[in-house]
Amino acid sequence: MKASTSIPKVYHKLFAANGKQHWWPGDSAFEIMVGAVLTQNTAWTNVERAIANLIQARALSPKAIVKAHPRQLGKWLRPSGYFNIKARRLKAMCRWLIAQGGLRKISKIPTNELRRALLGVRGIGPETADDILLYAFNRPVFVIDAYTRRIFSRLGLIRGSEKYESLRHKFEMALEPDAQMFNEFHALIVVHGKDICKKRPRCQICVLASRCPSSIDLSRR
């Protein structure tokens, strides 16, 4: 299929169709960081419950999470799935955060250096690191997720099997480095991505409609 669109055009179309998304849900940078770990391969509704448990237990702070017993932390995280692994990941992230001198200090670290530091924390991979950079620290970093691959490979703009860094570079080169815009774009991609079925290359219904029925048509203009 021929690409009759482009990365910036997709953004403008998604924004025109869906408007502002008001992301990331979370009242503080730290809550956003916690959410970024908890939402790994997990529906956000489940993450909200886990975060609500932490808040109710007054445990939504680096110190409280570091001090919590793994069993207790796992109990609070249970609704978000993978609770044993995520308990360890949150502890690792909080230990790192405290060792760095807290959010105030961390927020002054240059983006590339901060990215490398985040990737050094056990349980923080490329996407989680970029979620944190973009949504918690307002850095102009483009987040690549499964929906990004799905949507843009269907549009013929990427293959979809590229490595994470390769795709991130491609998107960042195609756009102005505007954190607010990257924020909206990724949010729109996730919201729109939910309307697109996962079946490859296309399910029968999508073939007949020449696109996924419940999604807007991003392929033309």
Next chain:
DNA sequence: ACCCAGGGTCATA
């Protein structure tokens, strides 16, 4: 009863 969700790590070839 399946499939999927706002991934990452580790072992294996």
Next chain:
DNA sequence: TATGACCATGGG
């Protein structure tokens, strides 16, 4: 370098 198993709950 590139797949596959594993982690685990909750909604459709």
